[in-house]
Amino acid sequence: xxxxxxxxxxxxxxxxxxxxxxxxxxxxxxxxxxxxxxxxxxxxxxxxxxxxxxxxxxxxxxxxxxxxxxxxxxxxxxxxxxxxxxxxxxxxxxxxxxxxxxxxxxxxxxxxxxxxxxxxxxxxxxxxxxxxxxxxxxxxxxxxxxxxxxxxxxxxxxxxxxxxxxxxxxxxxxxxxxxxxxxxxxxxxxxxxxxxxxxxxxxxxxxxxxxxxxxxxxxxxxxxxxxxxxxxxxxxxxxxxxxxxxxxxxx
Amino acid sequence: xxxxxxxxxxxxxxxxxxxxxxxxxxxxxxxxxxxxxxxxxxxxxxxxxxxxxxxxxxxxxxxxxxxxxxxxxxxxxxxxxxxxxxxxxxxxxxxxxxxxxxxxxxxxxxxxxxxxxxxxxxxxxxxxxxxxxxxxxxxxxxxxxxxxxxxxxxxxxxxxxxxxxxxxxxxxxxxxxxxxxxxxxxxxxxxxxxxxxxxxxxxxxxxxxxxxxxxxxxxxxxxxxxxxxxxxxxxxxxxxxxxxxxxxxxxxxxxxxxxxxxxxxxxxxxxxxxxxxxxxxxxxxxxxxxxxxxxxxxxxxxx
Numbered sequence: 001x002x003x004x005x006x007x008x009x010x011x012x013x014x015x016x017x018x019x020x021x022x023x024x025x026x027x028x029x030x031x032x033x034x035x036x037x038x039x040x041x042x043x044x045x046x047x048x049x050x051x052x053x054x055x056x057x058x059x060x061x062x063x064x065x066x067x068x069x070x071x072x073x074x075x076x077x078x079x080x081x082x083x084x085x086x087x088x089x090x091x092x093x094x095x096x097x098x099x100x101x102x103x104x105x106x107x108x109x110x111x112x113x114x115x116x117x118x119x120x121x122x123x124x125x126x127x128x129x130x131x132x133x134x135x136x137x138x139x140x141x142x143x144x145x146x147x148x149x150x151x152x153x154x155x156x157x158x159x160x161x162x163x164x165x166x167x168x169x170x171x172x173x174x175x176x177x178x179x180x181x182x183x184x185x186x187x188x189x190x191x192x193x194x195x196x197x198x199x200x201x202x203x204x205x206x207x208x209x210x211x212x213x214x215x216x217x218x219x220x221x222x223x224x225x226x227x228x229x230x231x232x233x234x235x236x237x238x239x240x241x242x243x244x245x246x247x248x249x250x251x
Numbered sequence: 252x253x254x255x256x257x258x259x260x261x262x263x264x265x266x267x268x269x270x271x272x273x274x275x276x277x278x279x280x281x282x283x284x285x286x287x288x289x290x291x292x293x294x295x296x297x298x299x300x301x302x303x304x305x306x307x308x309x310x311x312x313x314x315x316x317x318x319x320x321x322x323x324x325x326x327x328x329x330x331x332x333x334x335x336x337x338x339x340x341x342x343x344x345x346x347x348x349x350x351x352x353x354x355x356x357x358x359x360x361x362x363x364x365x366x367x368x369x370x371x372x373x374x375x376x377x378x379x380x381x382x383x384x385x386x387x388x389x390x391x392x393x394x395x396x397x398x399x400x401x402x403x404x405x406x407x408x409x410x411x412x413x414x415x416x417x418x419x420x421x422x423x424x425x426x427x428x429x430x431x432x433x434x435x436x437x438x439x440x441x442x443x444x445x446x447x448x449x450x451x452x453x454x455x456x457x458x459x460x461x462x463x464x465x466x467x468x469x470x471x472x473x474x475x476x477x478x479x480x481x482x483x484x485x486x487x488x489x490x491x492x493x494x495x496x497x498x499x500x501x502x503x504x505x506x507x508x509x510x511x512x513x514x515x516x517x518x519x520x521x522x523x524x525x526x527x528x529x530x531x532x533x534x535x536x537x538x539x540x541x542x543x544x545x546x547x548x549x550x551x552x553x554x
Contacts, residue, residue, distance in 0.1 A: 032256055033256065034255055034256055034493070035253075035254065035255065035256065036254075036256040036263055037254040037256075037263055038263070071550060072550070073548055073549070073550060074548065074549050074550075075547050075548055076544050076547045076548075076549070077547075081541060082540040082541060083540060083541070083542075083543065083544055084363075084364045084540075085363055085364065085549070140548075141548065144546075144547070144548030145548075145550065147546075147548075148546070148548065148549070148550050149550075178254060178256065178262070178263030179261065179262040179263060179299070180261075181261050182261070209258060212258070212493070213256060213258040213493075214258075216258040216259070216492055216493060217258045217259065220258075220259055220484070220488045220490070220492075221488055224484050224485045224488055225481075225484070225485055227484055227488075227490070227492070228480060228481040228483075228484030228485055228490060229481070230492070231311050231480060231484060231490050231492050231495060232311070232314060232477050232480055232481065234492065234495075234496060235311050235312070235314045235315035235318070235480075235495060235496075235499060236314065236315065236318050238315050238496060238499045238500070238503070239314070239315035239316060239317075239318035239319035239499065239503070240318060240319060240322065242319055242499075242500075242503035243319035243320075243322050243323065243503075246503075246507055
């Protein structure tokens, strides 16, 4: 009997040490219709544990990121009297959209090493490798990308926007802007204690065009000649139709 | 506030803002008979449409506005079809050459600069010329001295003469062909119909009567911009049909207003206003090149 209790204790031991994340989204599917003007995404969840809360500063960081693609950045330089694009750098992978919501200021709940390991902040989520030797300051390009994307509301850090109740329940909302791009989006939820990531969770979100948007986009990609001819026919018809209507009105 | 999400541009923009741009350009085309491509493309950049989509979609919009305008001109018998076909033949060759030059410079990474310099040089030259010419014409009109039209210059000495009955010209096909080629090249590089280059060339170089130039240039522009639209749709998938239709609807209303305004003003006054608009756009682009930018970096564009 004694060994049985010991075995139970052993089995249960890992459960004591772990804290599990359970998270959900208000929606897994965002539809872009013709009248799409942005959307609000709610992310919520709880920390499941079988033991009293351990000591240490507990933090929750929630990211939402759009599909990644290479982006070319250009830098203007002076050539004689005029300013021209001289150097260009391709950032290998940059998300089209990136939001970081946190329960406390980032510096208090995330260590630099764990940020690097999990690629949490925008700076870490962008990947730029192998800048050509002609580029003097490759870091300036990544900084510029972040600055430009922030200006368009596509990259954002919202500290203290995750509400963490009793170290167990959390929720936040991320505003998705109107200039959203179609594709697979991912939300990552990190639970940290004293700056270390102790648990994480990923939830995917599908952003798709629907209705007319979807029809036109698909046609333009899959059958460009038909699309081009259709554009011209519609344009000519609209031009002719309008002129006919106005002639009718005048007479 | 009615926002509309554009499927190809992938941005959401106010519907009335877009219709307003269409209407503004429609007013211009109704008043002056230019397609307005030189104005619509920068305006679309300004409201946040990606440049590639702006260039391709404005070509599509120009097809529509030119088509409705040319119908009016055909009814008034102010289209010189023979001249139109000659210009078009040159235009297609020029457009092909222009795309070739465009791709060559794209591989060198300097296409943005080329486009901007083209705009500044051509808008500046033509705007300036038109402005000075119109001022002179107005002064002449005041003093009551009739303008003497130069009937004969070097152009009349070239071979392969053809009779252009509608224009009342008997000249060689070489100059109109060359004008067509030149306009085609510029249209392909600048992403415009080229009316603002074509009109002065027809008046001052070929000596065509003012009443047929607008209709004839519109006739040629339809084909060149239709060709451009197709090329963009096939190679880059950057024509936004929804955006084009919104611009066209705005443009139709604008064109009616423009035609009415145009009929109230004298030809010289019209030309002075157009010259000032052209010079203003040119000045804005020139300043962009000259002033130290606030932001040295930009995202994307052609690589």
